[in-house]
Amino acid sequence: MIEIHDLHYRVGAAPILSDISLSLPEGSLTALIGPNGAGKSTLLRLMARLEPLQSGRITVEGLDLATTPTDAMARTLAIMGQQNSVASRLRVRELVGFGRWPHHQGRPRAADREAVEAAIDAFGLQPFAGRFLDELSGGQVQRAFLAMTFAQDTAWMLLDEPLNNLDVAHARALMARLAQLVQDTGRSVVAVVHEVNYAAAWADHVVAMKHGRIVAQGAAEAVLTEDLLSDLYDTPVEVSRHDGRPLVLHHHSHSRIADLSRGRLPDRARLS
Amino acid sequence: MRFAAGLGLAALLALMLVSLGVGAAEISVRQARSDAWTMLVLMESRLPRTLAVALAGAALAVSGTLIQSLVRNRFVGPDTTGTSESAALGLLAVTILAPASPIWVKMVAASFAAMAGTALFIVVIRRLPRREVMLVPIAGLVLSGVLGSIVTWIAWQADLLQYVGVWMSGEFSGVTAGRYELLWVAGLAAGLAWVGADRFAILSLGDGVATGLGLSTASVMRFGLVVVAVVSALVVTTVGMVPFLGLVVPNIVARVMGDNLRASLPVVAASGAGLLLACDIIGRLLIAPYEMPVSVILGVLGALIFLVLLYRRPAHA
Structure with a gap:
């Protein structure tokens, strides 16, 4: 609550x-x-x-x-703010992976990698998972950030x-x-x-x-x-x-x- | 990927070997064991110089990546944010106020001044409208210009222009054993940055994202500031300002492999070392047996690379 x-x-x-x-x-x-x-x-x-x-x-x-x-x-508590522009050139999987940071502080385990893939699946991002954010449409970027928030579990x-x-x-x-x-x-x-x-x-x-x-x-x-x-x-x-x-x-x-x-x-x- | 890394490392080693072999004194690296004079040239001059160039290049490129992720803008480097000029200002202050100070005092003063200058830059750009991407590098250039002028003016008053000239234009011809070792500290600082690579990558996604992931944005910021300032201060004190390197190398690497700094920082460091070595070698060859300062070579080459990058920047710079 x-x-x-x-x-x-x-x-x-x-x-x-x-x-x-x-x-x-x-x-x-x-x-x-x-x-x-x-x-x-x-x-x-x-x-x-x-x-x-x-x-x-x-x-x-x-x-x-x-x-x-x-x-x-x-x-x-996970948050997603309003993304106006992304200056960082990250791949979707790398971005979603950062969602696990609060849990592993830089040392991802197998469970973290599974959670990342699950989040990528949940938001239908599997086809773009290896692509850079600046190659995607606004909607896809939005979904990638949501997937990161979701991966935070x-x-x-x-x-x-x-x-x-x-x-x-x-x-x-x-x-x-x-x-x-x-x-x-x-x-x-x-x-x-x-x-x-x-x-x-x-x-x-x-x-x-x-x-x-x-x-x-x-x-x-x-x-x-x-x-x-x-x-x-x-x-x-x-x-x-x-x-x-x-x-x-x-x-x-x-x-x-x-x-x-x-x-x-x-x-x-x-x-x- | 592994193949590319191997190739890059081989290229870096080759450049270091060439750097050992090139210079006014004609020596053959192979005879070093048998010939004492060759050994002397190698150990006292060529090797220190090669190491100094590689360390400075690597550290500057890494600190360029850091300052770019701290301010979330690709078009800045430690030499366009007032950092190097602030370091020179600190150095000048010590030279005037306590000329007999040991080198480490000068270093510390330069580092603190560089930190203050960079912090000032960050305060300034945080007040700029966020959508105006190009205002950030312009503000940096203005700040660098103002600080540089202050340095020149004070130096002129105190009759120290010659010193300032040395700090402002980086070159490695004066490097011998015993006069470059502080650059190892710069290299170490850059290595420390790799420990915080994920934190810097997250911070460059924005304060909101960083806070949401449980990072203290202020402490990541301070950490980055310290590394950038220490590297700039050490490089300015030992060899002088090296333009464009911290700006172009991070851009080229990001273009190829993105901003996942944990993976890309070592590549940034190796590329920075490689580019600076190449420029230093060119400087030694162009008007041999005389030398062209590496800052002049980079001033031309770096500006050209930067222009190409500007024309071919991705849609969401």
Whole structure:
């Protein structure tokens, strides 16, 4: 369990996060959603110990982030930040191999090598395992970093916008894979997700944030409602259902938005 | 892979043998056992020189790799980040303030100055926008230029320009037994870097990745800084600045075998030694029996190699 207690964070005089208290359940895929500037990434970076805590407390599996040595933390918590560019010329297998560093500190054993191959398999990277990162597409690089995070074999994986730079098909495939991993391995994943439908389709648990505060949290079904999402994003949205999960519809037609804002909902059949 | 390593090692040995045989005094290496004078030239001049060149080349190339992974930019080397100029500044300070100091005091002062200069460079570039890859080498060149000018200005005031000239242009003609041994320390420092190879490779993936994997980024950074500073300081004090080597060798090796430093650092070291030996030999042959400083040869050759690398850089430099 990740527990956050009374967290505040500011940059200069501007409050970025206020009054955050949160328990994230184990064994589930948790999505952090909310508009730009809501503080999602900051919250994730604080959980990942990439920013120093200013006040409040975060524990991961009972380990206090402020006092646990970083190398011990690395065996409980793996993180993937936003990769803008990779300056390093590494082969995929070498990169994924670094995911085992917290376990072997430079002396890999047979078990480490097996874990690396398993991670390469899990993310479908076997065909490129011997290739350099700078020869791969953005999506493949993203998967390689995910595989490294996975190879770290921690109870928790924190992912900052893992769907960045991915097209619809790749983003879908990746979310499906993450959901599958959570189900198969019992690990817990927390991901900042920009497109709310990926959260709707795959997340077990959703945390909605706005203006640096938690607006709602709970099971995906409970959080992803029309009222809450319209309010969250300050734009009218409609929630339908697809395959037993919420499906969020954005409106692009100006007249419909006008209708919605006047409280007249157009009929659903025409929209979908 | 093994074949390539063998070939590379053979080439390095061949260059060392050539280096032993080339010089103003015409000697034959084979007669060394029977001829005392030949032995003297070999042991007092040729062998020390060959070892000094190989050690300096290897250490500089390794420290180039380190500074590149510390700042996550391929277009820098210890001679374009203010490191060497800072070492010269430290050396100048000791020469003015305590001219009678033993060599090790000068070394320590030069090392600390080099460390401070490189740390200043890192502080400066951390404030630059991250996407502007080319701002990093430009900032380095500006810093080197400013520090170099300060050194020259102080030296001019103190009438020590001649010293500075020696530090600023590296050459090995003055190397004899007893006057190069500190370079073994530089070689040792570079060897130590290999112990931390994985840490440097991880650090070059970014602070976030390094922290996530449980590394203390600050201590890896300090470790790298110490190695880079000590190597630069030792090389500047014993033979003077050697341009471009720490910049081009890591680039060439990374192009061929990537940045898995555990595997590539020994190759970087051997290539650095080989390139510097080749340049030193060329310098001895071009206007024989006179000599061209190796820094002049490298200034031309290294700049050319660098230009080629710039034109053919991979998409995600």
